[in-house]
Amino acid sequence: MTEPSExxxxxxxxxxxxxxxxxxxxxxxxxxxxxAYKWCGNREDAQDITQTACIKLAxxxxxxxxxxxxxTWLYPLVINTAKDWARAHARHPTGDGKDPDYAExxxxxxxxxxGQVLDRIRALPEREREAIYxxxxxxxxxxxxxxxxxxxxxTVSWYIHEARKKLRLLLERESRHG
Amino acid sequence: xxxxxxxxxxxxxxxxxxxxxxxxxxxxxxxAAFDEARRETRKKRQGFGMLGRLxxxxxxxxxxxxxxxxxxxxxxxxAILVMATASVFxxxxxxxxxxxxxxxxxxxxxxxxxPQPAPNVAQTTLxxxxxxxxxxxxxxxxxxxxxxxxxxxxxxxxxxxxxxxESGQPPHYQDVGRDQFQSVEQNPxxxxxxxxxxxxxxxxxTASYAFVRxxxxxxxxxxxxxxxxxxxxxxxxxxxxxxxxxxxxxxxxVTVTPSPWKAGNKLIHIxxxxxxxxxxxxxxxxxxxxxxxxxxxxxxxxxxxMVTSMKLLLDTLGxxxxxxxxxxxxxxxxxxxxxxxxxxxxxxxxxxxLQAGGSTAGAEGIRQAYALAEASLDDKAVNRVILATDGDFxxxxxxREELKDFIERKRASGIFLSxxxxxxxxxxxxxxxxxxxxxxxCRCWASARAT
Numbered sequence: 087m088t089e090p091s092e093x094x095x096x097x098x099x100x101x102x103x104x105x106x107x108x109x110x111x112x113x114x115x116x117x118x119x120x121x122a123y124k125w126c127g128n129r130e131d132a133q134d135i136t137q138t139a140c141i142k143l144a145x146x147x148x149x150x151x152x153x154x155x156x157x158t159w160l161y162p163l164v165i166n167t168a169k170d171w172a173r174a175h176a177r178h179p180t181g182d183g184k185d186p187d188y189a190e191x192x193x194x195x196x197x198x199x200x201g202q203v204l205d206r207i208r209a210l211p212e213r214e215r216e217a218i219y220x221x222x223x224x225x226x227x228x229x230x231x232x233x234x235x236x237x238x239x240x241t242v243s244w245y246i247h248e249a250r251k252k253l254r255l256l257l258e259r260e261s262r263h264g
Numbered sequence: 265x266x267x268x269x270x271x272x273x274x275x276x277x278x279x280x281x282x283x284x285x286x287x288x289x290x291x292x293x294x295x296a297a298f299d300e301a302r303r304e305t306r307k308k309r310q311g312f313g314m315l316g317r318l319x320x321x322x323x324x325x326x327x328x329x330x331x332x333x334x335x336x337x338x339x340x341x342x343a344i345l346v347m348a349t350a351s352v353f354x355x356x357x358x359x360x361x362x363x364x365x366x367x368x369x370x371x372x373x374x375x376x377x378x379p380q381p382a383p384n385v386a387q388t389t390l391x392x393x394x395x396x397x398x399x400x401x402x403x404x405x406x407x408x409x410x411x412x413x414x415x416x417x418x419x420x421x422x423x424x425x426x427x428x429x430e431s432g433q434p435p436h437y438q439d440v441g442r443d444q445f446q447s448v449e450q451n452p453x454x455x456x457x458x459x460x461x462x463x464x465x466x467x468x469x470t471a472s473y474a475f476v477r478x479x480x481x482x483x484x485x486x487x488x489x490x491x492x493x494x495x496x497x498x499x500x501x502x503x504x505x506x507x508x509x510x511x512x513x514x515x516x517x518v519t520v521t522p523s524p525w526k527a528g529n530k531l532i533h534i535x536x537x538x539x540x541x542x543x544x545x546x547x548x549x550x551x552x553x554x555x556x557x558x559x560x561x562x563x564x565x566x567x568x569x570m571v572t573s574m575k576l577l578l579d580t581l582g583x584x585x586x587x588x589x590x591x592x593x594x595x596x597x598x599x600x601x602x603x604x605x606x607x608x609x610x611x612x613x614x615x616x617x618l619q620a621g622g623s624t625a626g627a628e629g630i631r632q633a634y635a636l637a638e639a640s641l642d643d644k645a646v647n648r649v650i651l652a653t654d655g656d657f658x659x660x661x662x663x664r665e666e667l668k669d670f671i672e673r674k675r676a677s678g679i680f681l682s683x684x685x686x687x688x689x690x691x692x693x694x695x696x697x698x699x700x701x702x703x704x705x706c707r708c709w710a711s712a713r714a715t
């Protein structure tokens with residue numbers, strides 16, 4: 087989707103054009119779902135989170151002011167929905183959060199290591215995790231991430247520093263104890 | 265670990281594509297919310313005619329302000345709404361539920377008004393509630409009543425039949441299906457003076473919600489008796505305060521409000537929340553899976569779904585827990601003797617060997633399962649038989665009462681029963697409910713897990 091037509095769609099949707107809003111949803115559903123999945127690591131939850139985020143978008147769209155890229159603006163919407171979701175469903179653990187046949191995958195070692203790192207990232211404090219995810223997974227600059235997280239750029243850098251310190255410590259401890 | 269590695273790992277995580285139905289449903293729901301927001305804005309503009317038009321034309325923030333105002337407006341309406349729906353559902357629950365799960369009472373000063381059948385009650389409430397807010401709010405209320413389920417959390421409608429209902433075509437409805445449900449009798453209104461004691465059961469059945477959701481997702485109205493309101497309400501986890509210590513088995517949250525349909529009457533809403541045991545402290549489990557592999561289970565949403573569910577359950581067990589598997593079809597047989605979860609591969613292999621075929625000697629299966637559970641009975645552990653079936657018992661004891669007695673006797677020996685229902689078209693809901701209630705346990709229904 088090219089930039090001008092996205093802007094056009096958003097403006098029309100903000101004026102109450104239903105079909106424009108529908109087109110906007112269709113073109114961004116996958117991106118929103120992907121954000122949700124990366125956050126929670128589970129297909130069913132990601133779908134539910136995306137659904138709630140889409141419903142929220144119907145009202146929230148009016149407050150989008152074109153001060154950042156639309157996608158950057160969407161991150162906090164989806165991630166906050168995901169956080170609320172995680173809190174509401176904390177009492178219903180779904181297995182260990184991994185794909186059931188993950189461990190049986192043939193390319194074992196690489197995948198297992200990656201899986202461990204992902205688990206560690208998911209166990210980080212929310213804000214640090216959010217920063218790591220926006221910068222390393224979504225490729226946002228620290229400045230853009232700061233915009234999405236509504237904090238200062240230096241705070242983002244600090245979150246990332248802290249998170250990496252924790253990840254490194256955890257992984258080192260792991261390798262020492264075999 | 266350096267940045268590049270982190271980026272690679274995060275980037276390489278595979279994201280399975282979202283289910284097409286989930287996508288459509290999300291978009292439909294969002295569009296419904298969009299329409300709602302738009303209607304509110306329009307109402308707002310009509311109400312403040314001049315002002316609305318002045319602001320929406322050439323101001324620097326063309327869309328922002330009216331929408332934001334309407335947002336505040338929407339907030340108040342939602343608040344009124346939550347109260348209104350909550351009370352109606354309270355009453356409907358009171359009227360409809362056989363075993364009022366969260367107990368509901370009605371107290372009057374003097375005589376107790378007998379509410380008319382539920383739809384009228386809903387209407388009265390609407391009118392009463394609508395007296396205070398504006399016409400817009402009233403329309404809003406009506407709309408909500410017609411379209412949404414109990415308002416949960418942020419006021420997001422959770423149960424809207426997609427597609428057919430919108431376009432004006434009545435969805436397919438069939439009151440009699442092959443799925444059997446016990447018909448629901450409305451609870452009578454009782455005088456507190458005559459019946460001062462009310463009891464409630466602490467089990468939480470949720471099967472009805474999952475079944476109804478599945479039917480609605482397929483554009484079919486569920487059978488009337490399949491809709492058990494207390495199960496719809498109990499499906500969700502409510503944020504009632506928890507008891508602080510284990511000594512207090514449950515905490516009650518009581519709200520008293522003036523009755524919306526008769527001045528002078530009071531409506532009491534009692535929410536019960538049980539003590540929450542930390543999952544980390546769970547005792548050892550001694551489980552026997554009793555799996556129905558009869559011919560009727562031969563459908564993608566039955567046996568394969570059941571096997572997947574059992575595997576998921578396995579993942580939550582500790583290495584010291586034991587699992588045994590009994591299957592039944594034409595005859596019942598033990599597929600796996602009690603095995604420690606540490607030897608998970610054995611259990612998985614046994615599950616993968618299952619095939620569907622034959623008739624259904626359910627009663628014999630239940631006997632064998634209990635025998636196995638007794639053989640490895642551990643007083644300190646959770647001893648439980650987990651029955652997974654589509655509910656069709658057609659060989660051996662088919663008499664409900666006889667089965668019920670058997671399960672009740674076993675409960676006294678410390679072995680409990682959980683019942684999981686699968687598929688549709690054959691679901692004998694009443695039998696399963698009888699079994700689960702007498703096995704001192706819950707019964708739920710598994711909807712398809714799209715893979």
